Amino acid sequence: MSAEQKSTIIERLDALYEYEREPVTEDKLYGWKTFIAMFSGEHIAGTEFVLGPLMVMHGVSARDFFLGLLVGNFLAVLSWALLCAPVGVKTRLTIYWQLRRICGPYLTIAYSAFYAVILCLLAGAMVNVAVTAVSLPFNIPNPDYAAGQMIPTVPWILLAVVVGVVIATLAVLGFEKIAHFSKVCAPWMVLIFFAGAIAVLADLGCSSIGDFWHVANEKIFTGVPIGANTKYTYWHVMGFAWLCNATQHIGMADITIFRYAKRWTQGFASAFGMYLGHYGAWVCSGILCAAYLAAGNTNPQPGNIALFGAGFAGAVCVVIAGWTTANPTLYRAGLAIQVATPNWKRWKVTFAAGVFMILTACIPAVNANLDRIVGYYGLFFMPLGAFIFIDIWIFPKLGLISDYAQKAKLMISWPATFAWIGAFMFSVFIYGKDHYLWLSRLLEGKQPAWLANIQPDLLFLVAPEWVVAVTLYMIFSVIQQKVAKANVQSQEVG
Amino acid sequence: MKHTALTQVLKIISCLGLALTIIPSLFVFKGVIDIKVHYQFMIVGMIMWFGTAPFWMKSSGPHTESKSPDEKEQ
Numbered sequence: 184m185s186a187e188q189k190s191t192i193i194e195r196l197d198a199l200y201e202y203e204r205e206p207v208t209e210d211k212l213y214g215w216k217t218f219i220a221m222f223s224g225e226h227i228a229g230t231e232f233v234l235g236p237l238m239v240m241h242g243v244s245a246r247d248f249f250l251g252l253l254v255g256n257f258l259a260v261l262s263w264a265l266l267c268a269p270v271g272v273k274t275r276l277t278i279y280w281q282l283r284r285i286c287g288p289y290l291t292i293a294y295s296a297f298y299a300v301i302l303c304l305l306a307g308a309m310v311n312v313a314v315t316a317v318s319l320p321f322n323i324p325n326p327d328y329a330a331g332q333m334i335p336t337v338p339w340i341l342l343a344v345v346v347g348v349v350i351a352t353l354a355v356l357g358f359e360k361i362a363h364f365s366k367v368c369a370p371w372m373v374l375i376f377f378a379g380a381i382a383v384l385a386d387l388g389c390s391s392i393g394d395f396w397h398v399a400n401e402k403i404f405t406g407v408p409i410g411a412n413t414k415y416t417y418w419h420v421m422g423f424a425w426l427c428n429a430t431q432h433i434g435m436a437d438i439t440i441f442r443y444a445k446r447w448t449q450g451f452a453s454a455f456g457m458y459l460g461h462y463g464a465w466v467c468s469g470i471l472c473a474a475y476l477a478a479g480n481t482n483p484q485p486g487n488i489a490l491f492g493a494g495f496a497g498a499v500c501v502v503i504a505g506w507t508t509a510n511p512t513l514y515r516a517g518l519a520i521q522v523a524t525p526n527w528k529r530w531k532v533t534f535a536a537g538v539f540m541i542l543t544a545c546i547p548a549v550n551a552n553l554d555r556i557v558g559y560y561g562l563f564f565m566p567l568g569a570f571i572f573i574d575i576w577i578f579p580k581l582g583l584i585s586d587y588a589q590k591a592k593l594m595i596s597w598p599a600t601f602a603w604i605g606a607f608m609f610s611v612f613i614y615g616k617d618h619y620l621w622l623s624r625l626l627e628g629k630q631p632a633w634l635a636n637i638q639p640d641l642l643f644l645v646a647p648e649w650v651v652a653v654t655l656y657m658i659f660s661v662i663q664q665k666v667a668k669a670n671v672q673s674q675e676v677g
Numbered sequence: 678m679k680h681t682a683l684t685q686v687l688k689i690i691s692c693l694g695l696a697l698t699i700i701p702s703l704f705v706f707k708g709v710i711d712i713k714v715h716y717q718f719m720i721v722g723m724i725m726w727f728g729t730a731p732f733w734m735k736s737s738g739p740h741t742e743s744k745s746p747d748e749k750e751q
Contacts, residue, residue: 363731363734364731366734367727367730367731367734370695370730371694371695371698371723371726371727371730374695374698374699375698375719377699377702378698378699378701378702378715378719379702381699381702381703381705381706382701382702382705382706382712382715383712384706385705385706385708389706390706390707390708493716493719494712494713494715494716494717494719494720495716495719495720496698496716496719496720496722496723497719499723
């Protein structure tokens, strides 16, 4: 890539976010109600129909599930309220401009590119969710990954293409009307989850509220994994509930939203999204999954379990939940990709992203491993949020210069680059040494006893990776700024 | 005045739609009605909600999405 091409990409990226270059002004701030509505709507999505059943399939016990979600979601709320919202309110800048100041334009391009890929993947997962319901009236069976079906049938793929093309077309037309429609859907969708779950409880032998805990332990969250799934414990549930939006809270992507908040305390509005969506909806979809399986069915796909609990309205809910979340996700992916394709119009870019989305939707393994994918991407982007937090709050106290890349006119911040790679590689290594076959073989008999005894799951690594990211970034930044200072002094003496 | 009254009527129908979505499930739980009746109530509730809510629910909120250069030109 030539220097000219690189500068063109940076200019395009800057132009894309030009409107958000200046901090938000006082007259454009919003109160609690807006943030409560926004979080409640955003975290009751199509993927909620996947994640609750995934926990059931992984054999989590009732106590572990309810307690793990309580604590994990509490940690997520604290991360929004104490880490993300204070930064958004202090700087009133988007994640793009904040990263650009701290990490330099090249690293911001890398962030945008990786984020685009992840967004396409997530949009694909949501299309998959929608198709599991659209396929029902056509009697097209949903792919059963647990039974070894790696690729869906041709009619199912054709359906995914049709749904994907519709979503891509709507994303090309813009997101504002869809965003409004998604807001309208939110209260109804919550009730569909709850109504479906309540209605099927009797099928599981629960005839009064007093029976619930017994039935939850014996028939819903039994503690026994289904099929070849690994066993999940309290720590998995807690870690996942915290990690699944790590990019948004610890990773600071939501400073783009919180720059519109009047006070940092509005970060606690995230509790509505977490406890309605990632608690209530996950519990409900878990119940629906268990009842569906108890009725003698197999392959608990979102469309099937929603139809089982809520009839036609449930199936419509799955389609809407998948569509309203896939649409803005694809729109954002299109925007992120557009910077790398300077001469392409947005409709072309969005359709290109749409092709990737449809391909992803046709891979049943994606939704079957959605918890892992979300875990990896959370850990991947989280260090950048840690850098932002340290740069803004800790650097001034240590006598270090904040926004160093911008002030020193650097194209890339090497402390951020190496700390990002180092922190993520730390997690990959700590998890991979016991889970990746090639790495396990490579390290066989070579690990010291203390390291061999540490065998965390991917979902346990939020806090350790944050500490590693912060430590590396601070050490590297001290070196960078000391060396730069010494160079200036030597030049002055010279 | 007329507009406010109409909005109030729409809001009441929306709320009834939500009530029809959730309340029948409690009757299924108690064994008062069959699950198939609950399915039908949910369809009616859905029609009532989507037939009215989009007309009174505001779409205000922070503008958090960027627009691409070709959109800005428009």
